[in-house]
Amino acid sequence: MHFGQERFQTPMPKTKKSKLSGKEYVLAPQPRVQRKADSSEGDYYPTPPWALLALLAVEEFQGNVWEPACGEGYLSLTLRSRGMKVHSSDLFGRGYGTAGVDFTSYREHADQGQKLADNIITNPPYLEDLPAEFMKIGHSVTRNKLALLMRLAVLEGQERYHDVYTKIPPSRVWIFSKRLTMVKNRVIHPGDKVPEGEKKKAGTVAYAWFIWDHKSPDVKRFDFIPPAICNQVMAESKAITQLVESRRDRLSSLRMAA
Numbered sequence: 283m284h285f286g287q288e289r290f291q292t293p294m295p296k297t298k299k300s301k302l303s304g305k306e307y308v309l310a311p312q313p314r315v316q317r318k319a320d321s322s323e324g325d326y327y328p329t330p331p332w333a334l335l336a337l338l339a340v341e342e343f344q345g346n347v348w349e350p351a352c353g354e355g356y357l358s359l360t361l362r363s364r365g366m367k368v369h370s371s372d373l374f375g376r377g378y379g380t381a382g383v384d385f386t387s388y389r390e391h392a393d394q395g396q397k398l399a400d401n402i403i404t405n406p407p408y409l410e411d412l413p414a415e416f417m418k419i420g421h422s423v424t425r426n427k428l429a430l431l432m433r434l435a436v437l438e439g440q441e442r443y444h445d446v447y448t449k450i451p452p453s454r455v456w457i458f459s460k461r462l463t464m465v466k467n468r469v470i471h472p473g474d475k476v477p478e479g480e481k482k483k484a485g486t487v488a489y490a491w492f493i494w495d496h497k498s499p500d501v502k503r504f505d506f507i508p509p510a511i512c513n514q515v516m517a518e519s520k521a522i523t524q525l526v527e528s529r530r531d532r533l534s535s536l537r538m539a540a
């Protein structure tokens with residue numbers, strides 16, 4: 283795992299020639315590892331940075347961090363802005379971190395009890411059984427803490443109860459008192475216009491940070507992240523979002539120019 287300086291990647295875009303017009307078209311980023319999730323582009327719901335900034339106000343992380351489903355780097359950049367050492371990867375290439383890395387491929391490391399990072403912090407994909415996989419593998423390969431931003435409803439479920447929570451119950455669950463809204467492919471902040479097509483769903487899901495703390499594994503509790511903490515970090519969150527968006531624009535102009 284490499285926790286040094288990360289640079290935004292600008293991979294060469296793939297192109298395809300139209301049989302009709304003869305024109306070259308730039309293709310959307312393709313996954314390097316095929317799996318069922320491909321059909322929905324890897325379930326990309328980026329995290330508004332304030333959700334992590336608020337967590338950092340109540341939960342301390344010591345040592346390096348692996349963001350194994352980094353998307354465009356919203357969480358990684360937030361952690362870096364706080365001076366933390368971060369390694370970022372994702373199954374899909376979105377112009378940040380190392381692409382083509384399937385987190386579930388670390389199951390073997392987990393089974394062998396190999397530690398790969400001090401902490402893992404991510405908002406994992408929600409498709410299929412991926413939340414359970416991120417919990418089980420993430421728990422085994424970390425030395426200090428595993429922090430996953432997930433739907434509160436992930437606490438439910440008989441299979442997860444037997445397969446995960448009876449074996450590795452979370453040490454803490456941080457509930458957002460302020461509603462966190464996540465929409466597909468982009469970040470929105472409170473007061474922003476919700477994109478068409480997301481209006482019905484937006485704001486209907488409750489999210490929470492689930493923490494597994496290896497230093498105090500037996501403490502099971504839930505707590506609230508007060509709205510004031512979220513409001514305090516909103517300006518910082520918007521600044522980080524702007525940074526990611528301007529890098530995305532730069533990447534897409536490079537693709538267009540290629």
Ligand SMILES: C[S@@+](CC[C@H](N)C(=O)[O-])C[C@H]1O[C@@H](n2cnc3c(N)ncnc32)[C@H](O)[C@@H]1O
Nearest residue numbers: 324327328329351352353373374384385405407
């Ligand atoms: C809900 S999005 C969150 C992105 C980012 N963590 C954030 O908070 O902004 C989930 C991410 O998981 C990635 N992903 C999906 N399946 C994966 C897998 N098996 N291994 C690693 N990443 C995966 C998707 O490409 C997507 O970027």
